Amino acid sequence: MEKQPIVELRQLSKTIGKKKIIDNLNLQLYPGQITGFLGPNGAGKTTTIRMMAGLMRPTSGEVFVEGQSVTEHFEETMSKVGVIVENPEMYKYMSGWKNLLHFARMNKSVTKERITEVVEQVGMQNRIHEKVSKYSLGMRQRLGLAQALLHRPKFLILDEPTNGLDPAGIREFRAHLRKIAIEDGVSVFVSSHLLSEIELMCDRIAVIQNGQLIDIREMNQVEEAHYYIEAQPAEQARELLTARGLSLEVSGAGFITKVEQEKIPELIHLMVEANIQVFAVQPYRKTLEDQFLEMTGGGQIAESHTK
Amino acid sequence: MLNLIRNEWMKLWHKKATWIMTIILVIMLIGIAGIMKWATSNMQQAEETHSWEENLAENQAMLKAELSNPNIGKAEKESLEEELALTEYRLDNNRAPLDPNSRESYVVNSHSMLSMVTLFVVIAAASIVATEFSQGTIKMLLSRPVKRWKILTSKYLTSILFALFLIVVAIVSTIIAGYLFYDSSGGSLLEYKAGSVVEISYWGRVLTLYGLQFVGVLIYTTFAFMMGSVFRSSSLAIGLSIFLLFMGPNVVFFLSRFEFTKYILFTHTDLTGYITGNMFIQGISMPFSIAVLAVYVLIFLVISYWSFIRRDVTA
Numbered sequence A: 001m002e003k004q005p006i007v008e009l010r011q012l013s014k015t016i017g018k019k020k021i022i023d024n025l026n027l028q029l030y031p032g033q034i035t036g037f038l039g040p041n042g043a044g045k046t047t048t049i050r051m052m053a054g055l056m057r058p059t060s061g062e063v064f065v066e067g068q069s070v071t072e073h074f075e076e077t078m079s080k081v082g083v084i085v086e087n088p089e090m091y092k093y094m095s096g097w098k099n100l101l102h103f104a105r106m107n108k109s110v111t112k113e114r115i116t117e118v119v120e121q122v123g124m125q126n127r128i129h130e131k132v133s134k135y136s137l138g139m140r141q142r143l144g145l146a147q148a149l150l151h152r153p154k155f156l157i158l159d160e161p162t163n164g165l166d167p168a169g170i171r172e173f174r175a176h177l178r179k180i181a182i183e184d185g186v187s188v189f190v191s192s193h194l195l196s197e198i199e200l201m202c203d204r205i206a207v208i209q210n211g212q213l214i215d216i217r218e219m220n221q222v223e224e225a226h227y228y229i230e231a232q233p234a235e236q237a238r239e240l241l242t243a244r245g246l247s248l249e250v251s252g253a254g255f256i257t258k259v260e261q262e263k264i265p266e267l268i269h270l271m272v273e274a275n276i277q278v279f280a281v282q283p284y285r286k287t288l289e290d291q292f293l294e295m296t297g298g299g300q301i302a303e304s305h306t307k
Numbered sequence B: 001m002l003n004l005i006r007n008e009w010m011k012l013w014h015k016k017a018t019w020i021m022t023i024i025l026v027i028m029l030i031g032i033a034g035i036m037k038w039a040t041s042n043m044q045q046a047e048e049t050h051s052w053e054e055n056l057a058e059n060q061a062m063l064k065a066e067l068s069n070p071n072i073g074k075a076e077k078e079s080l081e082e083e084l085a086l087t088e089y090r091l092d093n094n095r096a097p098l099d100p101n102s103r104e105s106y107v108v109n110s111h112s113m114l115s116m117v118t119l120f121v122v123i124a125a126a127s128i129v130a131t132e133f134s135q136g137t138i139k140m141l142l143s144r145p146v147k148r149w150k151i152l153t154s155k156y157l158t159s160i161l162f163a164l165f166l167i168v169v170a171i172v173s174t175i176i177a178g179y180l181f182y183d184s185s186g187g188s189l190l191e192y193k194a195g196s197v198v199e200i201s202y203w204g205r206v207l208t209l210y211g212l213q214f215v216g217v218l219i220y221t222t223f224a225f226m227m228g229s230v231f232r233s234s235s236l237a238i239g240l241s242i243f244l245l246f247m248g249p250n251v252v253f254f255l256s257r258f259e260f261t262k263y264i265l266f267t268h269t270d271l272t273g274y275i276t277g278n279m280f281i282q283g284i285s286m287p288f289s290i291a292v293l294a295v296y297v298l299i300f301l302v303i304s305y306w307s308f309i310r311r312d313v314t315a
């Protein structure tokens, strides 16, 4: 990755009272890329995002946007950032349109035409003049996205945006983010405590636990490395595959194995020749989820869910 | 900054409470005038009425009698002499005083009704920052390319604008009530100034009284604004501000014999006392009061800005 990062967290730390909530975070975010920010509840995602949005002062370290520190150059940096922190709380007693007008007035270059454009982009033109108090959670999320996009930010921060969205909503949202990232070269930073909700939309994932960054990985590294193979008779298939030097792990009716993509046709060919019936050969995605659970300790996630 | 104030003004008027407060203000001001008129007209039927000349002549005789008493103190003597001078001026030059049941004296005396404006402006000023926190919208508001001090300034200016608006509504309502329930009568206002009697303009007096009352409104507005910024909870800020608004003057009344009372905020919030002569404590002057008020306002603003700009937003 030789591109210049658009956002950089340098040794970011936050202590509240005696508790170290964020501990020496270093992270770079690049244009056109969607980075996931994954961590169990209470890991410090929202706190990190609050510091990136200028709502909290870091105890030490800094957030840079295009090389400028957010605390020192607040107005310049924030005009490049669009953000939704936790739920998008809008002024419920006003219409969606008035809310957008309100936020538009706080940026120098947002015209009425731009507001209309964004409203259409998030598909709210039919109900934009209704009061926000009448909106469903999904509509509030859309309105939240609209306010974050108004000023064409180069960097978009979304904190648990899939909260309260149904699967169809999540899919639509994902397509939307992809489009923004690819077409406008926006760098997107999406937090979530559920890998399954963001793994399909992210190019990379940064994992945070107890305020520390414990892993950053590119998504395509992992995805193709593991395959799920289901074939009958299973014993014969196992012999054949282990003879090719693969180590297998039983999973349901089949095996999971680590193998490069280009070897797959050859393996299928061998199994078919040996009269083995092949039912399924597919990339195995769960690996990341498993690794995430391993890294963060599955039990702890369940625990922090309940509090 | 203009856009920020437009935003605040828009939000203010999208809240039902703002409309309700304005409507209550108008209804109360006109309603109370009606009730007062009704009550006094019932009482007056029993009384026999004299002309103002008869009343003043009686008053003149009384003042003279009191002045001839050799035991009265110096201060009392001066004030009696002043009053006598005014009375004699009226009789000699045929200048009737304002009839207490006239439209003119109703309007000029109603400046004290502005405590209702104070109450409503306090509610609005305490909420203008606090509700952003309690509804969570503050994080939307502050993650914009606008520095925090600008946002707070726009909110403060909007509170003052709202105070001005309500004062104008109150004055207009009072004048309407005056026209509805009272008849005009002639009469003039006199003042004893530097040893001689001068006539003063009626509307000048009205504006001065309402203007001074507005200073008090501004002080309470600033105080409530600070409470909202510090506590970030509208109910706490409104509750505490209103409590102090009602308790403050009473506390001053009880403490009036102590020297330090003259540094307490509430001693100075009603500047109209300097015009009407109703002062709680003696030995203070208008410039002194204004200086004390200025110091308090400055302190309130410093605390407001410090709290708003420095503290993390976790709402």
Ligand SMILES: Nc1ncnc2c1ncn2[C@@H]1O[C@H](COP(=O)(O)OP(=O)(O)O)[C@@H](O)[C@H]1O
Pocket (backbone or CB within 6 Å): A016, A019, A021, A039, A040, A041, A042, A043, A044, A045, A046, A047, A048, B314
């Ligand atoms: N204002 C605060 N004061 C004290 N502790 C806080 C505060 N805000 C958050 N925390 C703590 O910081 C940790 C991280 O919180 P948060 O950033 O909200 O996590 P996440 O968004 O990943 O669920 C939690 O343990 C939480 O209890």
Ligand SMILES: [Mg+2]
Pocket (backbone or CB within 6 Å): A042, A045, A046, A047, A086, A159, A160
């Ligand atoms: Mg969170």
